[in-house]
Amino acid sequence: MGEIICNKFITLKHDIEGAPKEEDFEVITTNISISSIVKQGSNIVLVKCLDVSIDPYQVNRMKSYSPSQNSIIPASKLVHGEEIDGNGIGKVVVSGHPEFRKDDLVTGRLSWAQYVVVEDVKLLRKLYAMGFPLSYHLGILGVSGLTAYAGLFKLGKPKKGERIFVSTASGSVGNLVGQYAKLFGCYVIGCAGTTDKVALLKEKLGFDDAFNYKEESDLKVALQRYFPEGIDIYFDNVGGEMLEAAVANMNTYGRVIICGVISEYTDPKRRAAPDMINVIYKRITIQGFLVSDYKDEDNFTEFVSTTSKYLNAGQIQVLEDISIGVESIPSAFVGLFCGRNVGKTIVKIADD
Ligand SMILES: NC(=O)c1ccc[n+]([C@@H]2O[C@H](COP(=O)([O-])OP(=O)(O)OC[C@H]3O[C@@H](n4cnc5c(N)ncnc54)[C@H](OP(=O)(O)O)[C@@H]3O)[C@@H](O)[C@H]2O)c1
Secondary structure: OOOEEEEEEEEEEEOOOOOOOHEEEEEEEEEEHHHHOOOOOOOOEEEEEEEOOOOOOOOHHHHOOOOHHHHHHHHOOOOOOOOEEEEEEEEEEEEEEOOOOOOOOOEEEEEEEEEEEOOOHHEEEEEEEOOOHHHHHHHOOOOHHHHHHHHHHHHHHHOOOOOEEEEOOOOOOHHHHHHHHHHHHOEEEEEEEEEHHHHHHHHHOOOOEEEEHOOOHHHHHHHHHHOOOEEEEEOOOOOOOHHHHHHHHHEEEEEEEEEOOOHHOOOOOOOOOHHHHHHHHHHOEEEEOOOOHHHOOOHHHHHHHHHHHHOOOOOOOOEEEEEHHHHHHHHHHHHOOOOOEEEEEEEEEEOO
């Protein structure tokens, strides 16, 4: 291999306040001079990106301001013209760090790019594929799976037979929440934005029922119809009116898990205003969480061991939405906000 690698990466042209459009991004081509960057003892690692995770939270980094930008480092504001860091799986091309060698598979903080120079190797860990496709380690065995697992079991603390409602139920996190809850012995209903997605939930993923929220004129009434005995756990991925409707239909001591509020990310005027009198008199717990709180070894090992057993037994379905090539990243990202994806959105940058 020569000393210079040609690299393409995606960057943001300007701040975004509403829904993202493909024109908000551009592809930049640069050269990476290997010998001047990755010297022995430099502790820097050059990684070839193989699969990149495309996630809704990134839109909050693209705004002029979002409270999330001052929370954790992966949520920090993006700088126009610079690389967009994000989760991914890659292969080490050259390493100046003793713990990483050429051809090691790694996962962690990579970039929306073909190659990335990683200066802080604490953001990477070696990946052992365990016989599963690499992409699983971004979705079902990665951050999406851990989000679903930790949100449902650690916060929701379900009991067998409880009634669970999941929004964005055919998405990356939502489909797994529903499948875990069914495997655990709960009654599960999900909502999604198309007829095909609803059919998938009922026919392939084993949800007890599902509905298209876009066809409902009154979400409170719809949830009364689907949950005549009330909701015990609501796993919220969308916020807005759906959150208000779910709170109105919760049972006493119900748990509302706030995982994401995607309907509010791209509409600054949309904010859920649940009736707090319900929260008081039904003693409802509403709790937000970040998956990063559950990445410690104990939680991660429990999650991977449970999920890999389900996978090996053929008890859990894998939904992936994969597009090819770094140039397809803007389209894949924009697709999240108009419901184009089914399951985990991934862009395959290169083959292993
Ligand atoms: N707390 C955490 O640590 C954490 C970690 C990961 C993800 N999250 C959050 O979890 C949620 C799901 O993430 P994901 O990665 O699984 O994404 P996803 O559900 O795979 O993809 C986004 C989906 O959101 C729905 N959507 C888009 N715009 C919407 C709108 N205005 N109103 C209602 N639904 C809309 C669409 O599905 P439909 O066709 O059904 O509308 C779309 O397919 C997001 O809010 C995300 O930010 C949180």
